[in-house]
Amino acid sequence: MARFAPIALFVFNRPEHTRHTLDALSRNYNAAQTDLYVFSDGSRDERDADSVATVRTLINNIHGFARCTVIEQPVNLGLANSIISGVSEILKTYENIIVLEDDLITSRHFINYMNDALQFYKDDAKAFSVTAHTLPSTHLRVPEDYKFDTYAGYRCSSWSWGTWKDRWEAVNWSMGYYRKFLQDRHAQDEFARGGKDLNKMLRLQFEGRIDSWAIRYCYAHFQNDMRCIYPTKTLVTNIGLDNSGVHSHPDERFVHPSLDNEWRPSKFCPAQLVDPRISADFKMAMEGPAKTPRREPKTFGQRLSRVRTSLLKRLSWLHSQPANKRSNVDVLFASTYQRRDNASLAAWLLFTGIRAVRPASRFLCLYRDDRDGSVVGLDRNSPRGMLARYLERRELSKLGRDTGLQSSLPAIRPNPVRIRLDRFQPSLLHLHSVKGGLLDAEELRRLDCPIVWTLHDAWAFTGGCHYPDTCQKLLSTCGECPRLESHAPDDLSHKLMLQKIASYNDLDLTIVTPSTSLAAAARQSALFAQRKIEIIPNGIDTDLFYPRAGISIRHRLGIPDQIPMIVFGGSHSYPKSNETGLLVRALAKLDTSFSLVTLGRQSLGSHHLPPHIRIHEVGVIDDSEFLAEIYSAADVFVCTSQETYFHMDLAKALACGTPCIAFATDGLSEMITHKVNGWLATPFDPSALAEGIRWLTGHSCPDDLRAAARAKAVTEYRLDVTVEKYADLYARVLREWRKMRRVQTAPKRFQTLKC
Numbered sequence: 001m002a003r004f005a006p007i008a009l010f011v012f013n014r015p016e017h018t019r020h021t022l023d024a025l026s027r028n029y030n031a032a033q034t035d036l037y038v039f040s041d042g043s044r045d046e047r048d049a050d051s052v053a054t055v056r057t058l059i060n061n062i063h064g065f066a067r068c069t070v071i072e073q074p075v076n077l078g079l080a081n082s083i084i085s086g087v088s089e090i091l092k093t094y095e096n097i098i099v100l101e102d103d104l105i106t107s108r109h110f111i112n113y114m115n116d117a118l119q120f121y122k123d124d125a126k127a128f129s130v131t132a133h134t135l136p137s138t139h140l141r142v143p144e145d146y147k148f149d150t151y152a153g154y155r156c157s158s159w160s161w162g163t164w165k166d167r168w169e170a171v172n173w174s175m176g177y178y179r180k181f182l183q184d185r186h187a188q189d190e191f192a193r194g195g196k197d198l199n200k201m202l203r204l205q206f207e208g209r210i211d212s213w214a215i216r217y218c219y220a221h222f223q224n225d226m227r228c229i230y231p232t233k234t235l236v237t238n239i240g241l242d243n244s245g246v247h248s249h250p251d252e253r254f255v256h257p258s259l260d261n262e263w264r265p266s267k268f269c270p271a272q273l274v275d276p277r278i279s280a281d282f283k284m285a286m287e288g289p290a291k292t293p294r295r296e297p298k299t300f301g302q303r304l305s306r307v308r309t310s311l312l313k314r315l316s317w318l319h320s321q322p323a324n325k326r327s328n329v330d331v332l333f334a335s336t337y338q339r340r341d342n343a344s345l346a347a348w349l350l351f352t353g354i355r356a357v358r359p360a361s362r363f364l365c366l367y368r369d370d371r372d373g374s375v376v377g378l379d380r381n382s383p384r385g386m387l388a389r390y391l392e393r394r395e396l397s398k399l400g401r402d403t404g405l406q407s408s409l410p411a412i413r414p415n416p417v418r419i420r421l422d423r424f425q426p427s428l429l430h431l432h433s434v435k436g437g438l439l440d441a442e443e444l445r446r447l448d449c450p451i452v453w454t455l456h457d458a459w460a461f462t463g464g465c466h467y468p469d470t471c472q473k474l475l476s477t478c479g480e481c482p483r484l485e486s487h488a489p490d491d492l493s494h495k496l497m498l499q500k501i502a503s504y505n506d507l508d509l510t511i512v513t514p515s516t517s518l519a520a521a522a523r524q525s526a527l528f529a530q531r532k533i534e535i536i537p538n539g540i541d542t543d544l545f546y547p548r549a550g551i552s553i554r555h556r557l558g559i560p561d562q563i564p565m566i567v568f569g570g571s572h573s574y575p576k577s578n579e580t581g582l583l584v585r586a587l588a589k590l591d592t593s594f595s596l597v598t599l600g601r602q603s604l605g606s607h608h609l610p611p612h613i614r615i616h617e618v619g620v621i622d623d624s625e626f627l628a629e630i631y632s633a634a635d636v637f638v639c640t641s642q643e644t645y646f647h648m649d650l651a652k653a654l655a656c657g658t659p660c661i662a663f664a665t666d667g668l669s670e671m672i673t674h675k676v677n678g679w680l681a682t683p684f685d686p687s688a689l690a691e692g693i694r695w696l697t698g699h700s701c702p703d704d705l706r707a708a709a710r711a712k713a714v715t716e717y718r719l720d721v722t723v724e725k726y727a728d729l730y731a732r733v734l735r736e737w738r739k740m741r742r743v744q745t746a747p748k749r750f751q752t753l754k755c
Helices: 015-026 044-061 079-089 109-122 178-182 185-194 196-207 212-225 277-288 300-319 340-356 383-399 441-446 492-504 518-523 551-557 579-586 624-632 647-656 666-670 688-697 702-716 717-746
Strands: 006-011 035-042 067-072 094-099 104-106 127-130 150-153 161-164 227-231 235-236 327-334 364-366 373-378 422-433 450-452 509-513 532-535 565-568 594-599 615-617 634-637 660-661 680-683
Touching: 006 015, 006 300, 015 044, 015 094, 015 104, 015 579, 035 044, 035 079, 044 067, 079 094, 079 212, 094 109, 109 127, 109 161, 109 227, 109 277, 127 212, 150 277, 178 196, 178 518, 185 196, 185 212, 196 212, 212 702, 327 624, 340 364, 340 450, 340 647, 340 680, 340 702, 364 383, 364 422, 373 383, 422 666, 422 717, 450 717, 492 509, 509 518, 509 717, 518 532, 551 624, 565 624, 624 647, 634 647, 634 688, 647 660, 647 666, 647 702, 660 666, 660 688, 680 688
Parallel strands: 006 035, 006 094, 035 067, 127 227, 327 364, 327 422, 364 373, 422 450, 450 509, 509 532, 565 594, 565 634, 594 615, 634 660, 660 680
Antiparallel strands: 094 161, 104 235, 127 161, 150 227
16 A cells, blocks of 8 residues: 555546646645546547547546556446545545545645645544635635634535545435434534535435535535534635536636645644634635625615614714814823733733823723723724724725735724724823724824834834845835735835835834844834834833742643653744744654643644653643743743744743743844853754753753843843833933923024014
8 A cells, every 4th residue: 555645536528627637736746656546437428428538548648646547437427426436446445535526726735735634634533534625715714813724614625635434434325314304403504504505405415406425425524523624725726617517617716816836734723623713704605695685675674784884884984083182191002902912911011010100191902901991992892892893804804814914004094993092192102013003194193292112023114024034125115025925116015115104204203122133123224214212121020920839830731840841832922833843843853751831822733743742732821820830840941933023921931030942033132142041043943943952951050040041031121120211211202302392382582674
């Protein structure tokens, strides 16, 4: 038996489609190690004879596979019988199979991914099949916080799929269950979770009005309470939506403009995990577009819907009007979120310290997380909050979900139902991360106060990216953006840059960065080259994050005292797949036992780690005391971030006396002193990362490392020290502002006399 699963390709009478399908499949990585079985159905009548003969000439000259077996049917079996009999025959010899039809173009990683998925899910009791196809992003939105490269669905796919022998044998092709199913309304509702059309197709199949293997196969998923596994981005596109076959009319729901030949899913979700957001989008897309309502509403419900739409428009307009009365506040913090990510958390911690010395200060955000009286923002689940979220999603969809530049200041259109900035009259405005439609440039210009802006990344002085890396476009006005893969000088990044130039032009801005590397980047930019730039590291509560005895937490997690403990992630960490992959490759190079504790929303469960690396996935932690205990118990904190100027979780780990490992890049090089409180690895080398783990866990004086880590945090990141620096900055900025205002408003002593 071949190491790779065999591929069964079913062809009929479309030679050009078949040729394109075979060409793409033969270009797959590891095609040469894969057995291919081609099932050619016989012609229905004389009209098909020539095209079927052309197809058979083509498939008898296939190259590029380990072995190719052609099965030519003397009569026409039809697609359903062809697939049922063909797959059943192959699974007499093999334990699993991959199935394609003659109009599917595959990416170069299709074979790799399908084999990875078949291997990963073979013992998963909830996985019935896997597929390489998914709907385009225009009709299926994968949430930004979704941490896997695959998702589980209630409906199976017929456009590329794979399964195992035991699952295939569980399919009841005779449909003996149908009469009982017809009397069970609950079962019908459950089956319809994959789309309301499923019940109709099952009925038509039972009545003999269609001949579909797929609907019976789909029912087997439901009958066995199992799932189909989809990738979050397609590896297959269908070229048969051209009216060339049965049910092959064009449909925008299934059109993929291109394939990413370099993407290979690596983070596999558990089959039992069905994300309700993805499932809802999928079901809606499969059911097709809603019917267009009549021009004139006839029923009470239709009239009510029209009134509701009108009220929403009026509410949006009302909140877009400037306020006549402004509330006086001292320092007004502005951050899109209150405590959603590390940037907003840094802003919130600073605010808690500032309001202790300036109690009339307020915190303005788009959405608030609690009922703190100093916080001004929308409640997410209130009618106004839900409208704001809807408008935010609509704005993102207009910009395109895959641009990476969706947010800007000013926004393309600020959220019209936000709590507006010009409802306040602050003595000083302190901006933080203010993306997502929180502010409008006109509101900024109408304020009569100085502005301090703390940067948490490079977004404020670029055309939209958060980390420009080696790109030098920010020295001018961006354009030809590599993130957008654009060669147009006036692309989206250029337009956003021009918006920012117009917004900042007349503002009294003082820029603050948490690291010298971010300050250096800002000074080079076209936007902030002439601005005042201060460096104040973000603060953390070192009285909350301090070294604690780690024995109890080790016992709670089931980690022996003698085994080194590595921690990866934090309360608000969102590592990218390539960053997680760097850690996995580094751990694979270690030859001793380690316990790996992962925090946050990442998962390494889908990665194949050596057996001596034991994973403990703790997940999202909202309890800071618990988080501090975990950091304190760790022998090493590992950060694989490739794009950061200040890492909050790393600072917390240092405060807990934990040596840290990171790549020697930008702000991370300022937080770790090599071989003093941690290890700086060569970017982005897994071997250097593994060397650092060995060096720190094998150090002869670990207490010296821990003491140095704690000293670094207490000296540079104490919240009260950060608050004091900002309070001094506020006082200095306000003095300069008032002095400037006095000069501007002072009466002139002399007048020009006419001769």
